[in-house]
Every structure is written in structure tokens, then in C-alpha cells.
Amino acid sequence: MNVGVVAAPGWPSVGVVADWLGAGCLVAGGLLSLAAGIGVLRFPDVLDRMHAATKPQVLGVLLLLAGVALRLRTPDDVGMIMLVAVFQLATAPVAAQMVGRAAYRSGRVDRSLLDADELADGG
């Protein structure tokens, strides 16, 4: 992957820097996804688990995608990766809300873990 030009003697080429940045993104994304998985496993309640499934997971996927894009660097693949990122951002909160709402409505939320519940106070 010797795409870039050497900027100055002793400096790595653009391609090498992008490869290393991509590798860093892949590792960080993998770690965040691992933490998300641990959270889904360890959190006591459906709603807590949805937090783990939306936040570190989305950023983890985005970082993985960025890492792949930095290493591939072809316009076709980058276009597809951007599309995956957009759909991930748009759909993950919706899915989490649907699961959370279904859990709440069917009474599967552990009330003893809640400090306040203004949804129940009104109804």
C-alpha cells in the first residue's frame, strides 16, 4: 500500500499513517464492542442493557467502519461504509426504543432499580 508520497525525509508516507490510524480505530472499535457485550451480559435490567446496546456499540461499529475505510481507501468501498454508518446511526436508537417500550408496557422493568418513574406517576 504505497499510495502516498513521502512528505519529508524521515517522515512516514500518507499510506502508512492511514494504515496505522486504521489499525488504531479497529482496535478501539473492537474494545468498545467488547465492553458493550459485557454490559448487555452484566446489567441487571432490560433498559440498562439497551443503554449498552446503543451507545458503546454504535461508536464501536463506527470506529470499526472508519478503520476499514482508512485501510481500504477506495471510493466505492468508502461510499458503502458511509451508508452503513448512516443506517447504523438512524436505526439503533429506534430499535432500542422499541425494545424498551415493549419491556415497559409488558411490565418487565424492575421497579426496584428505578429512583424515579414519571411515566408511572401519570398513569
Next chain:
Amino acid sequence: MSGRAAGGRRRGPVADPDAPVTRVRARLGRWRDRLLTLAWMALIWCLLWGRFSWGNLLGGLLVGGAVLLFFPLPPVTFGGRLRLWALLELAGRFVTELVSASIHVARIAVQPGYRPRGAIIAVRLRVRTDLNLALTAEAISLVPGTLIVEVDRERGVLYVHVLDVRGPEDLTGSRDRILATEARIVRAIGSAAELRLLAAPAAPVPPTERGADR
């Protein structure tokens, strides 16, 4: 009124933004929205195939047309303008909050022996359009410790689950953050009338009204 308008939107001589538009104008607006949606879906179709060709463009237009025909959605009214600087601020804050929220949740996920407590709070938005409700809900689901459980579309109330609550000040903090997110979205894409709504103090959800129609 600034000259920078969304998608070549033309503003008529009507000074009052709340004045009723004529039927013809409303019809034209609906057709323009449909055409924009069709073009957007054709673009996505081409991106999904990975290349732009006449065949892909035609296929995208056919599929998009079928989607518009068979799965019609209620019209989303977009009365505002895009403001570039506010959009950049929104995007920047969104990314930083996404990162800090992810690290926060990841940390309490791996912290041994820690059981986080939660709470569900009701937050009434100041701008009650469908678009603002949807965008705010999406944004706060991805930023620090908040997740939508229920949406009351009629009254513009979001019921939000807050993770890792340690005291009442966390609840007020989350409420303020949600309203700040809404304010950033309205400043980025809202109309002048919606911006005026932001200036009004945030009304708490009155207990008598809350859930009265349930």
C-alpha cells in the same frame, strides 16, 4: 430572512410565516417533497449497488416510486432553514457526547460489582413538530446516559430512561441536557417561530395534565 435556504426553497412575499398557504402552493410543496424523496432513494439505491449507471438509476427510480406509492408516509413539515454554523455546532457536540457516553457506559459495564440505578423522567419539548420530536429522540438516545422509553406525540413529551443515577441532581442534569440538545437542533434547522419558542422558559410537565388521557 437569510438568503441561504434549504434545497432552493423559495420564500414568497408573505411576511407572516403562519399565514395560511393556498391549496396550489401546498400541492406544489407536497410534490416537491415527493420528488426530493424519490431522488434521495434513487441515490441510496445507486450507493447500495456500489456504482452509478443508467441501469442502477432507472432501477432506483422504479423502486423508489414503488415505495412512495405503496408505503405512503404522513408529510413531514419542514418550515425552517438550514443554518450552517449551528449545524456544525450540533454535529460537533453530538460526536463529543457520543464518545463520552460510550466511554461512560463501557466503564460501568466492566466495573466489577457495580449495579447502576436508573430513573424514568418526563421531559416536555418546547417545539412539538414531528420532525423535532424524532430528531431530538434520536439524538438523545445516543448521548450521555439517556434512552427513550415512550413518546407522547400529542403533547410533545418524551419519557426518558436515565442510566447511572446517583442523586436528584443527576435527574435535573439530564433534563437540562435534553433541552439543550433540542435547542441545538432547533437552532440548526428550525424556523423563526420555533426559535422564539426556545426563548420562553421551559415549562415543567404539569402533574394534573400528565397522563390524564391515559
